[in-house]
Amino acid sequence: MMQKLELFSRYPVMVQKGFSSCGWLEVYEPNRIILLKGHAPSCFYFVISGRLVSNGRESEVTGLLKKGDKFGEDEVITGDVRPTTVISQDRTELFVVHKKDYRQIMNEMGAKDAASLDICKRNTVFNHWPLEKLKKNPYSWNVQNYREGTLVVKDSSQCDWVYIIKSGSCKVIKCIRPYQDDDDPDVMRKLLAREAREKLLQRMSAGHSRTPPSRERNLPPVNSTSMSLMNKIFFTAPSRPQTCSTLTNGRGVSSLRSRSRPGSSFMSSIHGDERDQTAYVALDVLGHGDSFGFRSILPTEQRGPSVSLVSCGAEIIQINRKFFRKFADETTCSLIDMQFPPFPKRHVIMGQLRQLHQWEVYKRQTIDQIQMVPLFHDKL
Numbered sequence: 228m229m230q231k232l233e234l235f236s237r238y239p240v241m242v243q244k245g246f247s248s249c250g251w252l253e254v255y256e257p258n259r260i261i262l263l264k265g266h267a268p269s270c271f272y273f274v275i276s277g278r279l280v281s282n283g284r285e286s287e288v289t290g291l292l293k294k295g296d297k298f299g300e301d302e303v304i305t306g307d308v309r310p311t312t313v314i315s316q317d318r319t320e321l322f323v324v325h326k327k328d329y330r331q332i333m334n335e336m337g338a339k340d341a342a343s344l345d346i347c348k349r350n351t352v353f354n355h356w357p358l359e360k361l362k363k364n365p366y367s368w369n370v371q372n373y374r375e376g377t378l379v380v381k382d383s384s385q386c387d388w389v390y391i392i393k394s395g396s397c398k399v400i401k402c403i404r405p406y407q408d409d410d411d412p413d414v415m416r417k418l419l420a421r422e423a424r425e426k427l428l429q430r431m432s433a434g435h436s437r438t439p440p441s442r443e444r445n446l447p448p449v450n451s452t453s454m455s456l457m458n459k460i461f462f463t464a465p466s467r468p469q470t471c472s473t474l475t476n477g478r479g480v481s482s483l484r485s486r487s488r489p490g491s492s493f494m495s496s497i498h499g500d501e502r503d504q505t506a507y508v509a510l511d512v513l514g515h516g517d518s519f520g521f522r523s524i525l526p527t528e529q530r531g532p533s534v535s536l537v538s539c540g541a542e543i544i545q546i547n548r549k550f551f552r553k554f555a556d557e558t559t560c561s562l563i564d565m566q567f568p569p570f571p572k573r574h575v576i577m578g579q580l581r582q583l584h585q586w587e588v589y590k591r592q593t594i595d596q597i598q599m600v601p602l603f604h605d606k607l
Contacts (some may be wrong), residue, residue, distance in 0.1 A: 228275075229243070229247060229273070230243065232273060232294075232295045232341040233295055234273065234295060234296065234297050234375075235273055235322075235370075237371040237372050237373060238371060239334055239336065239340075239369075239370055239371075239372075240331070241335075242332055242336055242369070245328070245331075245332035245335070245336075246322075246324050246328075246329075246332065246605055249324065249325070249328040249332070250322050250323055250324045250328075251322075251323055251605065252275070252320060252321070252322060252323070253320070253321045253323050254318070254319070254320050254321075255277075255315040255318070255319045255321070256315065256318055257315055257316060257317055258314060258315065258316075258320075259315045260311045260312065260313070260314055261279065261307045261310060261313065261314065261315060261319075261321070262298075262299060262312060262313040263312055264308075264309050264310065264311055264312040265280075265308050266308060267306075267308055267310050268299060268302035268303050268306070268307070268308070268309060268326060268458070269325065269326055270299060270303070270320065270324060270325050270326060271297065271299035271300040271302075271303045271324055271326070272297060272298055272299050272321045272324075272354070272552060273295075273296075273297045273321065273322040273450060274292055274293060274294055274295065274296045274297070274298075274320075274321060275294065275320040275321060275322055276318075276319065276320045276444075277293075277294070277315060277316070277318055277319030277320060278291065278292065278293050278299075278315075278316040278317050278319070278492050279291070279292040279293075279314060279315050279316055279319060280313070280314055280316050280529060281298070281311045281312070282290070282311060282312045282313075282314065282508075285330055285347070289311060290311075290347065291545060292313070296519050298313060299313075299461055300329075302369050302537065302547075303326045303329055304366055304550065305547060305549045305550060306365055307549070308490075313368075326587070327337075329366065329407040329575075330350050330366040332493055333365050333366035333369060334365045334366060336361070336365065336369070336370075337361075337366070337368070338606075339377065339540075340370060341365075342361055343370060343544055344358060344361055344362065344368075344544070345517050346390055346391060346393060346515075346544070347361075347391055347515045347544070348401070350516070350518055350566075351562065351566060352518075352521065352550060352559060352562055352563055352566060355558050355559050355562055356551070356555060356559050357516075357553060357554055358548075360554055361546065362372065362601075363513055364550070367546065367547045368544060368545060368546045368547065368550075369396020369545055370542060370543070371542075371543055371545060371546055372411070372541075372542050372543075373395075373397075373538035373540070373541050373542075373543060374538065374540060375538060375539055375540040376537065377537070377538040377539050378410060378535065378538075379397060379536040379537065379541075379543070380519065380520065380536035381523065381534045381535055382444075382535070383519070383520060383523065383530070383533050383534045383535070383536070383570075384527070384530045384531075384533045385523070386520045386523050386544040387547070387548050387549075388546060388547060388548055388549065389518065389519075389521055389523070389524070389545070389546040389548055389551055390519040390520050390536065390543050390544070390545055390546075391516070391517075391518050391522045391543065391544040391546070392513050392514060392516065392517045392518070392519075392541055392542075392543055392544075393541075393542045393543060393544050394515060394541065394542040395514075395538070395539060395540045395541030395542055396512055396513060396514045396539045396540070397512070397513045397519070397536050397538050397541050397543075398511070398512055398513070398514075398536070398537050398539060399509070399510045399511040399513065399534050399535070399536060399541055400508065400509055400510070400534060400535045400536070400575075401441050401507070401508045401510055401517070401532075401533065401534050401535075401570065401576060402505060402506075403505065403506045403507070403508060403573060403576065403577070404505050404506075405504065405505070408455045409469075422469070425426055432525065440591060442495060451492065457578075460520050462561070477579060477597075492584070492588070506578070508576055510570055510571070510576075511570075512539075513536075514557020518567075520536075520548070521563045521566075521567045522563065522564075522567055522568050523548055523550060524552050524555055524560065524561060524563055524571065525560055526561075526566060528566050528568070531568075531570060532569060532571070532572050534570050534575070539583060546577075574603055
């Protein structure tokens with residue numbers, strides 16, 4: 228039964244057997260407190276059925292837990308107090324593993340699989356970070372299997388683990404939604420200049436019609452991220468071309484060839500004819516020994532744009548971020564900042580895609596012109 232749960236089946240078989248032999252089932256009626264914020268951790272949980280809500284500050288709902296989810300593992304690893312209160316919303320069944328059992332199972336697994344950490348030595352960050360801490364605390368890391376197409380990390384700026392690809396591969400994906408606010412400084416400057424010009428024209432028009440000064444207070448406020456203006460100024464200047472493949476609703480780069488209308492063809496190739504479809508851009512492919520999530524160790528303002536990690540079928544070593552951060556000094560953080568530059572911003576990606584689109588259109592037009600030449604000579 229437990230192997231039907233996706234998050235449970237990701238653990239190695241030895242860990243699954245250990246959980247199954249020492250875990251137990253608990254049933255809660257609606258509106259029962261499972262975890263209380265500020266309390267010391269004692270267990271972690273898998274949701275077998277029902278729904279639960281996670282509350283942060285006061286009564287603010289920060290998350291909804293449903294069948295197949297797990298919670299409480301991070302605090303069991305780090306020993307920190309519970310950051311949220313978890314309450315059952317329906318009649319709920321939970322599979323529970325005690326902290327002592329969890330650590331013992333992970334210690335046994337780590338002792339047998341310590342050789343897996345040798346792959347970390349390929350990363351220069353671990354030349355300055357004490358790798359022996361992981362060997363002495365095997366519960367602070369684990370190995371999990373992700374099937375192809377599984378979302379490993381939704382938001383790189385908020386991930387709870389540092390990931391090392393042991394085998395297989397993963398793709399780093401950037402989600403680009405239609406009509407999303409642009410982060411290009413040049414575009415923002417144009418927006419501000421345009422809004423200032425429109426405001427000045429409104430004031431001049433009001434003064435010309437002898438409108439009392441007090442009525443100027445009723446003018447609409449300036450909004451630098453106005454959606455109507457963003458729709459009009461959508462394109463950015465082309466940037467230096469880099470390797471970048473697009474995955475737009477499964478059509479990929481080949482869809483660029485099917486669009487030829489000037490002006491609107493680029494945005495249609497990205498977001499569809501109606502320009503209402505989300506595009507996914509593959510920024511990088513990670514293979515054996517590559518890592519992901521190190522920038523989450525840095526302060527929030529230094530982490531850079533958010534991206535996602537999707538498995539192409541991979542076995543991944545996961546190191547608890549809080550545990551890693553505990554032993555990371557300034558030298559380690561500086562090395563992370565140099566070794567793993569932030570991923571490009573949205574306007575840079577759009578510039579690369581637009582340049583790729585222009586190249587595809589140019590190739591198509593050139594081929595069409597070449598194919599027309601024999602027909603012209605035949606007519607002569």
